[in-house]
Amino acid sequence: MKVLIFGAGVLGSYLAHSLVKGGNDVTVLARSKRYEQLKQDGLVIRHYFQRKNTVDSVNIIDKLEQDDYYDLIFVVMKYNQFPSVLPVLAQNISKNIVLVGNNADSANMQRFLNENSNVKKNIAFGFQLSGGKREESGRIISIRGGGQMVIGSLEGDIPFKATLEKAFKEAKYKLTYHDHIDGWLKSHLIPIVAMNSIHYLNNFDFKKIANDKNALLQMISAMDEGFMVLEKLGYKIDPAFQVKLVRRYRNIAYHGLKIFHKLPMNNMIEGSFSEIEAIYRTFDQLQKEANISTPIWDDLKKQSIDQYRDEFIH
CATH class of the missing domain: 1.10.1040 (N-(1-d-carboxylethyl)-l-norvaline Dehydrogenase; domain 2)
Known part of the structure; x- marks a missing residue:
């Protein structure tokens, strides 16, 4: 599966790691210093409880173009960062989008994407159950048990659930579906x-x-x-x-x-x-x-x- 992780912070980095281990073609969108770190060193994670380090090679971009197509896009950002990203997502041709993170305004975000996209968007919302910090060097310290995301749609079943299942099939990561996300x-x-x-x-x-x-x-x-x-x-x-x-x-x-x-x-x-x-x-x-x-x-x-x-x- 061709997957984009839009955001290379603590949560986005661990999600990218999990999807790489699951055999997907993973691209990470990062900017400025973070972009340079990933280009030079790869995706470096210290798994706090598991007491191990991993380094993954991923595709790195600093901009999502209109014609860049992905089977799945996960936007993993802080709540106050979502508004600046929504117009970029609306212009892109990819259809399946998961907005991951704290969200107090999911209905309006979905409405914006629906009203401003040239192609119909299938939208889900998720929350990854993990935490951690990013060191100055760029290494991520990931604190979690097993990888897990609570995920759901505002309109019943997630229309691209089969695509999600395929992407995570070989990953050691649990998707917990919720009817009232x-x-x-x-x-x-x-x-x-x-x-x-x-x-x-x-x-x-x-x-x-x-x-x-x-x-x-x-x-x-x-x-x-x-x-x-x-x-x-x-x-x-x-x-x-x-x-x-x-x-x-x-x-x-x-x-x-x-x-x-x-x-x-x-x-x-x-x-x-x-x-x-x-x-x-x-x-x-x-x-x-x-x-x-x-x-x-x-x-x-x-x-x-x-x-x-x-x-x-x-």
Whole structure:
């Protein structure tokens, strides 16, 4: 299968590695320094839990031309980066596209592609269950169990499911299909935003956060309010146990977060508040539609965005 990975960060690099091992003809789109690193050294990954290094040779491009055809295109980017990529995808002749990553606005992204493409696009949305960081040298540190992506379509079955299955048939990578991917993605955003905001406000000092009861409780309360917004709008929280934890078993949630923030691997995971700020802005509209009070969420948003803006001013 001819596959393009649009984005060569931590997640895109691991996905490219998996598809190469699955016997596919993989091309990675990267720019600037990352493009040069991949050209010179190949795709270098340190697999954190597996304690091994791999180097893969992949095709490298820095631009997607209109007539470049791929059986599958995976766009693996931060949420705030998607808008700049959508017009490029719309002009390209490839049909099967998976937008991978945090996504608070999947319906509008799909609408844009449908309205601006010359060929009919088959669109799915996914989330890869892994993390890590990219070192200055270009080496990726990949933190995961087995490779896995939660994936689904906004309109029932994925029309190119057979193509996906063929691409991943020989790869050690699991596709978990979800019938309500938009709700799953929005549910997933709530803990991501709450946790990353606290991380950012504390300069990613995870040891400090683990010992700060107020910070951990603020995380939990913000999650609860975020879930309330989604519930008011008719979304089913998925997985459902998240709501039980933050409401009925708050003490368990507290101790779970305390333990999580003591794990040494947290220092190996990159964060980007520019993405969190973009999610906050999109979530504002959902809050207005729900018309419910979210004081803890609002306070966390204000604190973190104010700090983010102050960094640019200074």
